[in-house]
Amino acid sequence: MVWSVSTQRRPELRVLVVAVVKVIVVLAGLWALSQALARRRTVGDETSDEFAIAVYVGGIQRACKATSLRRGSVSVVLGGVDLDLREATLDPSGADLHLSATLGGVNVTVPSEWRVVVEDRATLGGVEALVTDPGELPEDAPLLRVEAAARLGGVAIMTDAAAAEATAHSGHELHGVATS
Secondary structure, rough: OOOOOOOOOOHHHHHHHHHHHHHHHHHHHHHHHHHHHHHHHHHHHOOOOOEEEEEEEEEEEEEEEOEEEOOOEEEEEEEEEEHHHHOOOOOOOOOOEEEEEEEEEEEEEOOOEEEEEEEEEEEEOEEEEEOHHHOOOOOOOOOOEEEEEEOOEEEEEEEEEHHHHHHOOOOOOOOOOOOO
């Protein structure tokens, strides 16, 4: 007996293969476009006093060592950012940090000596601030003003002590491709 593929099934298989290839090409193009857009919207380096980080489909870990941090912005779509501010020094008038997570997450670690004020907007997501109680800090403590938005994602701002405790108790760790 000779095995052969039915000629009636071949056209269906060919249509399916062509459709799958088209979908793969479109997804690869969208991924490349998102990476180019993220690189374009990411400005500053670890010593910049003002920075912007954009991540679309991927993840990045960044440590900030600014000597007079004034402003920062993090925008995430389908990805994650782990931002460490423990080695940064805030501007004497304080600093503003804008965080946005859509279908992704942003983790920010701050020194426990900072006064952190968080304004949050969450839509089917969450914003959590595990920071030092302002009543326990001196009046002249450095001030970080955070505006956080989470849409089907999450934002966490925590002190170094809270971050150490969180990583000790969970297996969560950010892995991914850096876009900058």
